[in-house]
Amino acid sequence: MGIGTAAVLTLQEQWLKGETTSNEGRERTLKINEMIRAQPVRMDIGRARLFTESMEETDGENLQIRWAKALFHIAENIPVYIEPDYELVVGKITGSLGRFGLLFPENDGPSLLELEHADQRPSSSFLVTPEDFDVIEKEIYPYWADNSFAKSYVQALPEETRKLMFGEDKNNFSKQQFVISQTTTARSSTNFNFDIAELLHRGVRGYRDEAIARLEECKIDPARYVKEGAFWEASIIACDAFSALIRRYAEAAHATADAAVDPVRKAELQLIADNCDWLVENPARDFRTAIQLQWFQQIIARLEQNVGSSFGNGRMDQVLWPYYQKDLESGTLTRAEAKELFECYWLNISQIVTMPVSESSGRLFEAYAHFETVTIGGQTSEGKDATNDLSYLIIESKSGFPTHFPDLAARVHSRSPEKFLFACAETIKEGQGFPKLYNDEEIVPLYVQKGATMAEALDYAPAGCTEARIINRETYINGGAAMNLGAIVELTMNNGRLHRFGERQIGLETGDPRTFETFEEFFNAYRAQHEFVMRNACIQQSVGDVIKPTKLAAPLSSLFVGACRDAAADLNGYVPDSIREIFMGNVGYATLIDSVTAVKKVVYDDKAITMDELCDALDANFEGHEVIRQLLLNAPKYGNDDAYADEIGYLVDGVEADFLATHRGLHDEIITNRIVPVTIHVPAGMVVAATPDGRHSGDYLSEGTSASHGCEKSGPTAVLISNRNVKNAGAKERAARLLNIKLSPAGVAGDAGTRHLVDFIHTWCDLKLWHVQFNVINRETLVDAKAHPENYQDLMVRVAGYSAYFNDLSDRLKQEIIERAEVSL
Numbered sequence: 001m002g003i004g005t006a007a008v009l010t011l012q013e014q015w016l017k018g019e020t021t022s023n024e025g026r027e028r029t030l031k032i033n034e035m036i037r038a039q040p041v042r043m044d045i046g047r048a049r050l051f052t053e054s055m056e057e058t059d060g061e062n063l064q065i066r067w068a069k070a071l072f073h074i075a076e077n078i079p080v081y082i083e084p085d086y087e088l089v090v091g092k093i094t095g096s097l098g099r100f101g102l103l104f105p106e107n108d109g110p111s112l113l114e115l116e117h118a119d120q121r122p123s124s125s126f127l128v129t130p131e132d133f134d135v136i137e138k139e140i141y142p143y144w145a146d147n148s149f150a151k152s153y154v155q156a157l158p159e160e161t162r163k164l165m166f167g168e169d170k171n172n173f174s175k176q177q178f179v180i181s182q183t184t185t186a187r188s189s190t191n192f193n194f195d196i197a198e199l200l201h202r203g204v205r206g207y208r209d210e211a212i213a214r215l216e217e218c219k220i221d222p223a224r225y226v227k228e229g230a231f232w233e234a235s236i237i238a239c240d241a242f243s244a245l246i247r248r249y250a251e252a253a254h255a256t257a258d259a260a261v262d263p264v265r266k267a268e269l270q271l272i273a274d275n276c277d278w279l280v281e282n283p284a285r286d287f288r289t290a291i292q293l294q295w296f297q298q299i300i301a302r303l304e305q306n307v308g309s310s311f312g313n314g315r316m317d318q319v320l321w322p323y324y325q326k327d328l329e330s331g332t333l334t335r336a337e338a339k340e341l342f343e344c345y346w347l348n349i350s351q352i353v354t355m356p357v358s359e360s361s362g363r364l365f366e367a368y369a370h371f372e373t374v375t376i377g378g379q380t381s382e383g384k385d386a387t388n389d390l391s392y393l394i395i396e397s398k399s400g401f402p403t404h405f406p407d408l409a410a411r412v413h414s415r416s417p418e419k420f421l422f423a424c425a426e427t428i429k430e431g432q433g434f435p436k437l438y439n440d441e442e443i444v445p446l447y448v449q450k451g452a453t454m455a456e457a458l459d460y461a462p463a464g465c466t467e468a469r470i471i472n473r474e475t476y477i478n479g480g481a482a483m484n485l486g487a488i489v490e491l492t493m494n495n496g497r498l499h500r501f502g503e504r505q506i507g508l509e510t511g512d513p514r515t516f517e518t519f520e521e522f523f524n525a526y527r528a529q530h531e532f533v534m535r536n537a538c539i540q541q542s543v544g545d546v547i548k549p550t551k552l553a554a555p556l557s558s559l560f561v562g563a564c565r566d567a568a569a570d571l572n573g574y575v576p577d578s579i580r581e582i583f584m585g586n587v588g589y590a591t592l593i594d595s596v597t598a599v600k601k602v603v604y605d606d607k608a609i610t611m612d613e614l615c616d617a618l619d620a621n622f623e624g625h626e627v628i629r630q631l632l633l634n635a636p637k638y639g640n641d642d643a644y645a646d647e648i649g650y651l652v653d654g655v656e657a658d659f660l661a662t663h664r665g666l667h668d669e670i671i672t673n674r675i676v677p678v679t680i681h682v683p684a685g686m687v688v689a690a691t692p693d694g695r696h697s698g699d700y701l702s703e704g705t706s707a708s709h710g711c712e713k714s715g716p717t718a719v720l721i722s723n724r725n726v727k728n729a730g731a732k733e734r735a736a737r738l739l740n741i742k743l744s745p746a747g748v749a750g751d752a753g754t755r756h757l758v759d760f761i762h763t764w765c766d767l768k769l770w771h772v773q774f775n776v777i778n779r780e781t782l783v784d785a786k787a788h789p790e791n792y793q794d795l796m797v798r799v800a801g802y803s804a805y806f807n808d809l810s811d812r813l814k815q816e817i818i819e820r821a822e823v824s825l
Helices: 011-016 027-037 046-057 063-077 105-120 130-144 149-156 159-166 196-218 222-259 263-279 287-304 321-330 335-350 389-398 418-429 440-449 454-458 485-493 519-551 555-559 562-567 589-605 611-619 626-633 643-661 681-686 716-726 750-766 779-787 811-819
Strands: 042-044 100-102 180-182 374-377 408-412 436-439 481-484 581-587 670-675 734-737 740-743 771-776 796-798 803-805
Touching: 027 335, 046 063, 046 105, 046 130, 063 222, 063 287, 063 519, 063 555, 105 130, 105 149, 149 519, 159 180, 159 519, 180 519, 196 222, 196 287, 196 562, 222 263, 222 287, 222 555, 263 287, 287 321, 287 335, 287 555, 321 335, 321 389, 335 389, 374 389, 389 408, 389 418, 408 418, 418 750, 418 771, 436 440, 436 750, 440 454, 481 485, 481 519, 485 519, 485 581, 485 589, 485 681, 519 581, 519 589, 519 643, 555 562, 581 643, 581 734, 589 611, 589 626, 589 643, 611 626, 643 670, 643 716, 681 811, 716 740, 716 750, 771 796, 779 811
Parallel strands: 042 100, 374 408, 408 436, 481 581, 581 670, 670 734, 740 771
Antiparallel strands: 180 481, 436 771, 796 803
């Protein structure tokens, strides 16, 4: 077995065999990528050390001002590095090339000592040198052990909620039980987008001038000054920090240019230095300064706070279009030069990876999950198709490029040009997992229903795994929780207990299911357990919302969001007159639907077995009960356009919709149902015993809104129809729903295969489903890569809302991806 055994190979599989196509024009970027990949993945503690120094010095001052001063201290002292021979877009978080992660002790204080053995983790491992760990242990940990957000958050949880999430140990602040998996403390913020167009138009000076004017204005009214003064004072300091960082890069570029021998490279470096000189205060003046300023904004924002797997890059084909068009017309930029600049930008992104401090959090986001989404296509705020030449150029820059950074998203609507859809389809067929697709026909009207204007909704930008954001208006950033739907099934079957935790009561006592005489009794018990878990998930979210603004701030990021400026309010707290949407995540969606369906069909409708027999089989993990397991496996399954299973799915989906329709967040925020498991379905499955769908104890749960592993029998279109059938479309308390489709390369081969894939995308769009993404790769390749990782260093696969190197995944997640159903169009 091996990569060559498949009848049809994707372009990625051909590259892995050495059958490369022309890389003309990529000599520079391929060399940079080679240099990056040659380095070990490391944690950089420079930001954490500088941040801690400043916070210790300013203890007792206003939190927003302290944070701004800390950002300035970092900007003035963080190592500045410019690669002397190749870089065109400059800006690093550390002093060399390579994949690095930043440490944010303000989030994870109690867990910092877990970093000593971070290089031994089964996935997302990284190097922390003994010298760096010594600094962590002696200088950073002592301050943050008792001052971090994580400790305050866990201590503030009601006992029932804390035990459900973290167990009996009151001093456990990081090791989760995976019944409710919180991400609140693993990151300062969920993913979001800035108004990059405004930054490019105003420059740093524009924001600083506004902050100075607003500060002077509010000083007139003492009450207003007390309310708003700190926000504007912190904004001014934060702008100074931004300018300071850019100025230091200008100085470094001048020095590097002076030392350069090659005249071509000297000229490049001098242009970079001149552009950085300009950007210290001023707005972008051309394409090169626009893309450089956007990157500077990305790194300064990362130095400020820990956003979940990075900030979105917004609608780059729209934002950069005026600069690109002007430079092409003036002859100061060629299309090839713009493409190379994009590739240099992508390589900068690839060097900043997310490194969860606690091993428990790392299991939620395997393989350095990253969501720095670049968005192309979609519609303008007037409702016209937005596709332009940059949309295609960005696709070209990603096509065949040997990195899975950045995450690329294409917005699709009913009038998307066929040329654009074919370009997306051809890139998907290459097998690297992008672009992922977002559906305007679902997302735009749903945003309007939630309070956005049509113009705002039409300008949404994907951010995160499969989420989206309204630029300048959407401000809720607290990380949400993921509920283990498989655990809810077990709680129902075991009267509120999970086998893994022995006799300890985890959920409600809803009765011994052996005594349930009707399906209604069973379903009511399930509903009670589901609502119990949802209630506690909502409780922990509100606790996070209370504690967070007392521990975290983001003065510069807040300044870049219009709603925050209007209210003079930090992103980490409540921002009035903005769109605020909390989410409750779900893990094991198909596992839950198939389990409830099997109970109804096999036990109550067909009476093929009794509930006693089902419970005995589950307790035995089906050992000695294979006949019963086969009955369960052959019950109707979600994902096959089966009316029986989909009707149960609609009821199950409605349980959450009904609950969320009558509950709100701390500040009356809408709470939405989100089905985006990232990689949580793997560790979440490990705590769940055998389930009535026929799944064995400890096996991973179903992922996203895909069918359960091995249960997708009727083709990919049936998966789409089931997705549409089970969705409570009349409820506005819903949001992102991740859908993975794994296609056989033979099924999309040639022009006919591309046409089939485009037709499938049309069907998905017509059905108004939120999201879809594809893995196009031969099973034989994945199996061989798992057995012989040394031969597949550059193999990329789609994991969740991101692609990753297959070798960076744990063995369990590798196997889960192998076992996802492969279908043909």
